Amino acid sequence: MTFEPETPNFAERVRESLSRQAFMTYLGATLAKVAPGYCEIRMPYRPELTQQHGFFHAGAMAAVIDSACGYAAFSLMPADASVVTVEYKMNLLAPGRGDTLVARGEVIRNGRTLKICRGEGFGVRNGAETRCVEMLSTIMMLANRQDR
């Protein structure tokens, strides 16, 4: 799907908002790509992010995929709006294995107040991606409440 952004500087706004999320910095997650209704975040492997078998912890993966969905939605919002996750559901499809976790979020329903998003998480090993998480989420726009 292709969407029209409501602000010309949507990418700047996403980058700036993400930079203020201390938890994303703590996870080492960085913005890789943003387009209207789409966002990609990458998180390099670190031992601190693992569960008991040495793979990415589901919680760390969910956090960045939820953020990718939230910013995919935020990219379509007007300048005076902020964003909040209403809910999400995720299935683990495979262990989170690899040197990087790639999180991709895309808007599949662009409602005025609610944006429905699909998120995916991929473990990258030697350049090959394996999907390990599928997410379906509901993101809400808070109007007249600037994100700053």
Next chain:
Amino acid sequence: MTFEPETPNFAERVRESLSRQAFMTYLGATLAKVAPGYCEIRMPYRPELTQQHGFFHAGAMAAVIDSACGYAAFSLMPADASVVTVEYKMNLLAPGRGDTLVARGEVIRNGRTLKICRGEGFGVRNGAETRCVEMLSTIMMLANRQDR
């Protein structure tokens, strides 16, 4: 609901497994209570765990609530089993505000292979709890595959 544990040392097993989850240590999450089919984890507030408005990040809360559910389920499993989250869904009910996040998980359906769990997250301020997350999750037992 009350459940019979399959091992006498279920609490020891939960504590030991949690201690091997590097990500839980990274979040500062510690086991507060465990009973057959029940687990409580606490995570003190730190700026690294926040979103852009200074509250607990949904991702950090989800990670510990998911763990509370997983260990509630693990407490009912036999000694040679390990545990994996199949999926969860969570709703954010209120901002994650407070000096501590309390995560509670309980088994609501104790199937042999699958345990269905309910999880809740509470922000604690001045001793008063506010529920900020409701979770519903499916946890799987992997038989004959010791957790270590």
Next chain:
Amino acid sequence: MTFEPETPNFAERVRESLSRQAFMTYLGATLAKVAPGYCEIRMPYRPELTQQHGFFHAGAMAAVIDSACGYAAFSLMPADASVVTVEYKMNLLAPGRGDTLVARGEVIRNGRTLKICRGEGFGVRNGAETRCVEMLSTIMMLANRQDR
């Protein structure tokens, strides 16, 4: 939780709206109880409502539990609003066995635009209830759009 309804005739409005849902009539589902933020619907057993083993079909149960959640939310809305389900997630805990399916929905977070609800389904046999479905759902108020 106790809630203040926004209209004195909330029960009447729920009953009237439910009566216009042809699908609920087709399922034989009827309103059993309504209170502010709470709704109970009952569906008697009929062979047409079953899956291949003769139990209530998950789809039939989900439909009435979703409606119970939706009307629990609707009971808290003003007179000029209508209601729509945004999403739900449900877990099957046990087969839907019994002569009646009782669906209970309650609001657990009464936001202005979004109401978060918990739903449960119980199979009734010889007067004893067995919980067979647990649901967590998000219901939206459409303002200035009367339900009629």
Next chain:
Amino acid sequence: MTFEPETPNFAERVRESLSRQAFMTYLGATLAKVAPGYCEIRMPYRPELTQQHGFFHAGAMAAVIDSACGYAAFSLMPADASVVTVEYKMNLLAPGRGDTLVARGEVIRNGRTLKICRGEGFGVRNGAETRCVEMLSTIMMLANRQDR
């Protein structure tokens, strides 16, 4: 994704099992297509299947999409297995409008015991499809328990 079925007569088994679901017959739902890991079910519009605005009721749509997912999973199971839905989550993306509801289910993770499925529902009007439901579900194989 392409999958190898475990039985040569997988399509026959799906068709036969669906025909024993009284509730699917009651909804007027019929099998349109089955392939390994994929199933499509169609449900023609009837006034009995509607909510208060005359569109397909979410509950009726969910029931057939859940069945499409379940049979997508069942198509990959051995001859002595039966199938049960563990859980699903669905988002409503648009009103269920049209003369037919098309439900499509596909397996996105083919585990031995658990199959994770993606489901979609489309309203068809004048031959054009509008996606109105997105579903993500977990389906379980019950081994050594023939479906009959």
